[in-house]
Amino acid sequence: MTTTISNSALTASVKHSGAELFSIKDNQNNEYIWEGNPDFWGKHSPVLFPIVGTLKNNTYKIKDQEYNLSRHGFARDMEFELIDKTENKAVFSLKSSEETLKKYPFEFELQIIYTLNENSLDLEYKVINKGEEKMPFSIGAHPAIALPDNFEDYAIKFEKEENLKYNLLENDLISSKTKVLETSDGIIPLNYELFKNDALVFKTVESKSLTILKNANPYIQVDYKDFPSLGIWTKENAPFICIEPWFGYSDTAHNSVDLFKKEGILVLDAGQNFRSQFSIKVL
Template structure:
């Protein structure tokens, strides 16, 4: 099943499976979200919960009991319930279940709230701890922006001038090796060589927005004020770029396995709520 919201400028379509955004079109019918061709990558904009990235040995411990979670968690693969809808806003909900409790022993509700406002789509993630213990979690976004034409015609413009230090992945885990992403006036021309070692992982950034330029002109802006970390990723010859606001990231080799002690993890007390949002603006 799918649900579409719209205003006079944009429409956005969301699958109930994973509450995954799969389309943003303007009123000229131009598509801005990657089509999901499985020859490159079969998703569009999955939610990453209750972890972001990869756990060491795909496992973690709570009170000395071992659990297993796949890369980026399980929410993206589960069916969400549509709980509210208006013309330009929709709310999806995922509740913990017998299935999720075997992988993640916490009672929760995860809401994804999509709102259109003029030429922007805001995605809000709301996490509710419905249990009686403090809940550790991470959450992140993974929207793939379609880049029609020549990949080399695009560039990334960061909001601020800063040293763009990113971490190198090794076997899907964050290594101690870092590099500085070279810029000219905050701009990084896109080329596939940048991603030869997988995603660029920025643990912290001063920039809270990033603009994709096409032929040096603004194309799409992603603003992520609530998210301290960012991933940027594509695949060889794929006509998309993923701009991924994160609260959390992959383990390192030194990780103890205790989820409460995981670098970048958030904790939410019983009966408390957490929310974070980011926006995609069509320029």
């Protein structure tokens, strides 16, 4: 099943499976989200919950009990319920179940809220701890922005000129090796060589907004003021770029198996809510 919302400028479509955004079109029918061709990558914009990235050996412990979670968690592969819908807004919900409790022993509700405001799509995550104990979790976005024509016609301009230090990945885990992206006026020209070692993972980033440029002209802006970390990723020869605001990231090789001690983890008190929002603006 899918749900579509619209306003005078944009139309957005979301799959109930994973509550995954798969289309943003303007009123000229231009598409801004990656089509999901499995020859490159068969997703569009999955939500990452209750972990971001990869756990060491895909395992973790709570109270000395071992659990298994695959890369990026299970929410992206589960059916969400549409719980509210207006012309320009849709709210999806995923609740803990017997199935999720086997992988993640916490009672929760995850809501994903899509709202169109003029030429922007706002995506809000709401996490509710419905249990009686503290709940550790990470959450992140993974939208793939379609880049028609030549990949190297595009560049990313960060909001601020800063020292863009990122951690390298080794076997899908965060290594201690870092590099710094060289920029000119905060601009990074895109090329596939940047991603030869997988995603660029910024544990911290001062810029809370970036703009994708096409032939030096503004194309898409992503604002992520609520999020401390950022991933940027594509696959070789693929015509898309993923801009990924995150709370949390993959384990390090020396990470504790205790999920409460995982680097970058959030902990939500019993009965409390967590909210964060980012936006994709068509320019």
